[in-house]
Amino acid sequence: MAQQTEAVRRPPLNRDRVLRAAVALADEIGIEALSMRKLAQELGVVPMALYKHVANKDQLLDGMVDVVVGEIDLPAPESDWKSAVRQRILSARRALQGHSWAAQVVRSRARPTPVVLAYMDSVIGIFRTGGFSVDLTHHVMHTLGSRVLGFTQELFDASPSPAPEAQAVLVPADAGQFPYVTELAMAVAHDEESVVGQGCDDQFEFEFALDLLLDGFERLRQQRWTSANPSGEKTV
C-alpha cells in the first residue's frame, strides 16, 4: 500500500518522461542492462504501462537518440564552411560523449528519426552554401560517415575495460609475434607520459582524422571535382 501511495503521488507518465528516464537509467547502469522491465520499475510502473508511450524497445532507443541529438549546439551564425562543420561535429561529439551508450545505440538504428534528419540537413546545408556541388556533398557526407555525429568506429572499443588492463592488451606478452603492433604500442606508451597513461588521446585522433578529411574536401572543392570527372580542373 506504500506502493499505491507512490503511484498516486507520481506525475502521469508521458513519452518525454519515459525517454528522459531511459537516458538517465542507461547513463547509470549501461545500455546492455537497460530493459523495459527495469525502466518500468524505475518509473514505479508495470512493464506494459510503457507500451502506451513507445511502441516497442526500438522506438524507445530511437527516442533516446533524439534526446542526445537535442543536446547538440545550434550552428554558428557566420563562418566559413570548414569551421562551421568543425564546430557542429565537435559539438555533436561532446553531446554523444556525455552518454557512453549513445554511439553504440546510434549505429544500431536502422533509420534516422526526423530529429536526426534535421541535424544532417543542417550539416549538408553548410557544405551546399559553402560552395560544394550536390555531387561532391554526397560523397563527402559518405566519407564523414559516423563522424558527422561525433564518433568514429574504432576497431575495438575496450570501453568496459578496467584501466590497468589497457596497457597489457596493447603490449602483448609475446611481443615478438606481432612486431609492428608492439613497436607502435611501445611508442604510444612512451610518448604519452604527460597524459594519464590511458594510451591514445581520443580527442587528438578524432581531430587528426577530421582535419585530414576536411583538408581533402577543400582540395577537391577547389579542383571542381565531380564523380564523372574525378581528376577535376580540366573541364573548367
Add this chain to the structure above:
Amino acid sequence: MAQQTEAVRRPPLNRDRVLRAAVALADEIGIEALSMRKLAQELGVVPMALYKHVANKDQLLDGMVDVVVGEIDLPAPESDWKSAVRQRILSARRALQGHSWAAQVVRSRARPTPVVLAYMDSVIGIFRTGGFSVDLTHHVMHTLGSRVLGFTQELFDASPSPAPEAQAVLVPADAGQFPYVTELAMAVAHDEESVVGQGCDDQFEFEFALDLLLDGFERLRQQRWTSANPSGEKTV
C-alpha cells in the same frame, strides 16, 4: 531413436566445427537470430554441449570473426605501400561482405583476438616498411579505424529493409522540411539510373573515402609530418 542414430553418425564436436556451423547459421538466419540454443540444435546436440568448446557466447562471436578474417587474402608480395594497403583493405572488404553480420560483430568485440592482431600487424608493417614513422603510422591507423577491416560506419545501415522502401526513406513525404537532404537524395536518385536504382554505390563511396585518406597520408609522409610538429617540413 532416429535422433540417436544421427547422434552416433555425426563426427565428434570440436571448436572448429562449432565455429563453422555458427558462421553458416548466421549467414542463413542473421546474427540477431543466432542463439546458443539454435546452434546446438543445428549441430544435433544439447545447448550445454557447446560450452566444452567455447567458454561463452562472446568467445563464440570472437571465433566467428576469426573465421572471416581468415578469408582475407595474403598481402601482395612486391608493391608500393599505397597499393599494398589498398589491396589488403579491399580484400578484407570482400571477406566481410560475404557475411552480412560480420561488420556488426567485429565492432561489438571489446578486444582483438590474436588472429585479428596478426592481420593488423601486417597492415602496420606495410606503412612502416613504406617509409611512415611510428608516430604517423599510429595516427594513420586511427584514421583508418574500421576501414582497415573493410567496412565503414555508415550512420544508418538500413540493411534489413525491403528494397522498394529505400527510396521512400531518402525522399521523405514532407520534402520541404529538410531541403538539403531532399536535394541530395533527388540528385542521387537521378544520377544512378544506370545502377540497379538501389541509391548509393557502396563500393564507390568506400573507395572515394579510402583514396581521400590515402592521398592525405601520402601528403603527410612527404612533408615529414610528426605530431610534435604538425606543419611538417621546417624541422628537416
Add this chain to the structure above:
DNA sequence: ACCTGAACACCGTTCAAGT
C-alpha cells in the same frame, strides 16, 4: 485514456549427473 496481471515464447548459463 491509461494502467495492470498473467502468460507465452524465448534467452545465456549454473549445477549435478550421466556415459
Add this chain to the structure above:
DNA sequence: ACCTGAACACCGTTCAAGT
C-alpha cells in the same frame, strides 16, 4: 573426456481485463 537434463534468472511482447 565429452555430453545431458533440469533448473535459474532473466528477456520483449501478447492478450484480456480492470479503473
